[in-house]
Amino acid sequence: MAALNDRSQATLSNEEILRYSRHLIMPEVTLEGQKKLKAERVLCVGTGGLGSPLALYLAAAGVGTLGLVDFDVVDYTNLQRQILHYTGDVGRLKLDSAIDKLTAINPLVEIKRFDTYLNSRNAMDIFSGFDIIADGTDNFATRYLVNDACVLSGKPNVYASIFRFEGQASIFAAESGPCYRCLYPEPPPPGLVPSCAEGGVLGVLPGLLGVIQATEVIKLILGVGEPLIGRLLLVDALVMRFRELRVRKNPECPVCGANPTVKELIDYNQYCGIRGQESEASTSTKVPEIQPEELKRRLDAQEDIFVLDVREPHEYQICNIHGHLIPLGDLPRRVHELDSSREIVVHCKSGARSAKAVDFLRRSGFKRATNLAGGILAWAERIDRSVPKY
Amino acid sequence: MPIKVLIPTPLRPYAGKQSVIEVTAKTVGEALSDLVAKHPGLRRHLFSEDGKLRSFVNVYLNDEDVRYLSKEATPVKETDTVTIVPSVAGGI
Numbered sequence: 142m143a144a145l146n147d148r149s150q151a152t153l154s155n156e157e158i159l160r161y162s163r164h165l166i167m168p169e170v171t172l173e174g175q176k177k178l179k180a181e182r183v184l185c186v187g188t189g190g191l192g193s194p195l196a197l198y199l200a201a202a203g204v205g206t207l208g209l210v211d212f213d214v215v216d217y218t219n220l221q222r223q224i225l226h227y228t229g230d231v232g233r234l235k236l237d238s239a240i241d242k243l244t245a246i247n248p249l250v251e252i253k254r255f256d257t258y259l260n261s262r263n264a265m266d267i268f269s270g271f272d273i274i275a276d277g278t279d280n281f282a283t284r285y286l287v288n289d290a291c292v293l294s295g296k297p298n299v300y301a302s303i304f305r306f307e308g309q310a311s312i313f314a315a316e317s318g319p320c321y322r323c324l325y326p327e328p329p330p331p332g333l334v335p336s337c338a339e340g341g342v343l344g345v346l347p348g349l350l351g352v353i354q355a356t357e358v359i360k361l362i363l364g365v366g367e368p369l370i371g372r373l374l375l376v377d378a379l380v381m382r383f384r385e386l387r388v389r390k391n392p393e394c395p396v397c398g399a400n401p402t403v404k405e406l407i408d409y410n411q412y413c414g415i416r417g418q419e420s421e422a423s424t425s426t427k428v429p430e431i432q433p434e435e436l437k438r439r440l441d442a443q444e445d446i447f448v449l450d451v452r453e454p455h456e457y458q459i460c461n462i463h464g465h466l467i468p469l470g471d472l473p474r475r476v477h478e479l480d481s482s483r484e485i486v487v488h489c490k491s492g493a494r495s496a497k498a499v500d501f502l503r504r505s506g507f508k509r510a511t512n513l514a515g516g517i518l519a520w521a522e523r524i525d526r527s528v529p530k531y
Numbered sequence: 532m533p534i535k536v537l538i539p540t541p542l543r544p545y546a547g548k549q550s551v552i553e554v555t556a557k558t559v560g561e562a563l564s565d566l567v568a569k570h571p572g573l574r575r576h577l578f579s580e581d582g583k584l585r586s587f588v589n590v591y592l593n594d595e596d597v598r599y600l601s602k603e604a605t606p607v608k609e610t611d612t613v614t615i616v617p618s619v620a621g622g623i
Contacts, residue, residue: 189623213623223623279623302619307540309619325618329587340541342621375616380550386594386616470544470572 151176184208184271190347191277193225198355222344261406264290281328282409288321301350306379308350315397318370323391331414428499488513545572560603
């Protein structure tokens with residue numbers, strides 16, 4: 142790739158020669174390849190599920206400069222898969238935690254930290270210091286932003302995304318192949334595609350896909366093999382099947398096509414709907430709400446309120462507030478179980494699914510349906526600390 | 532003729548939790564129509580209000596995007612597999 146800066150000048154010390162000896166004796170790498178790795182600058186956008194194995198392997202492999210973009214703080218629910226972060230790191234900035242581990246693995250790597258949310262104002266500037274961008278983010282707004290900034294700056298975007306047991310990986314390198322917009326011209330409307338926070342993800346799955354990203358980054362740097370350009374790898378870990386689909390360059394692509402309409406970065410939160418981040422907490426449907434404190438007070442006063450829980454049975458098992466369980470997907474055919482004359486308070490985990498349920502119920506004649514603001518998470522936080530959060 | 536449609540994880544809740552659904556069709560369009568006839572909950576995920584295939588849902592016939600074949604009119608044969616490839620953003 143483009144690291145013409147000091148690649149030819151990169152030299153390896155005796156310590157480095159020993160450290161990378163298993164690379165140096167491979168005909169696909171050799172001393173020359175290892176020098177290329179040392180001279181290369183790779184930006185990892187996100188240090189979470191995908192970013193953890195990605196950055197760990199790139200650091201171990203001897204990529205000379207690693208950039209990390211993250212603004213987030215480590216929380217307990219990250220530990221099931223984000224192997225850069227340890228239990229003792231909960232509450233720390235992910236960047237601080239990540240840099241500790243990466244430096245411990247390979248102190249020879251230069252790490253550049255970007256303690257920020259990647260956005261249209263800073264993306265081009267941040268990308269300018271790197272040769273390859275690896276996208277390990279978790280929302281459509283940032284994915285379109287990373288894509289467009291890569292196309293506009295002529296840099297390859299080594300991509301992966303995950304959901305439960307399934308993953309996708311590709312390289313979007315618009316100079317020679319298609320970009321993300323060639324594959325997905327438009328983002329889905331907010332709320333239609335569940336995020337990992339809503340749908341869950343198998344802990345090892347980002348490991349699998351992040352390592353595929355790391356492999357593709359290293360192949361790009363070395364210039365060996367067949368990169369995943371123009372191919373979408375589909376991984377289904379449940380049946381352990383890998384498939385490959387062709388991705389063609391769309392001549393009418395709005396950003397990398399012959400007559401592009403996107404010539405500079407746009408407002409991606411607006412482009413992808415208000416929910417830039419696919420957090421369940423933000424609701425896309427405006428429906429009447431009740432605060433947990435108000436519900437608690439009225440239940441304690443023995444008021445006639447029917448509590449409806451629209452989560453899935455396995456979530457109900459984790460914790461519940463004795464609501465009547467009808468999963469959101471089953472609500473249309475089980476709506477007869479409800480009494481439209483009664484006041485119904487609907488809740489889910491954090492308020493998004495229940496907002497959809499309330500919207501549906503109100504349109505179906507249940508005019509006294511309201512949404513529990515913040516869902517059972519808010520209840521656990523503010524009313525009953527014995528209810529576990531998940 | 533019977534052909535297989537592969538359903539990705541995010542859409543399985545709307546397809547009776549199945550990962551493969553057999554449909555009867557002569558074209559990709561017929562395969563999708565038969566699919567949403569069998570599983571009406573899938574309709575809004577695959578088609579917009581005006582009945583067009585949604586732009587963020589990709590449909591592949593074997594390993595080729597049907598946008599680069601004859602779209603919904605693309606003929607199918609018995610050994611073919613139609614795959615629905617939705618956009619997924621998760622990563623952390």
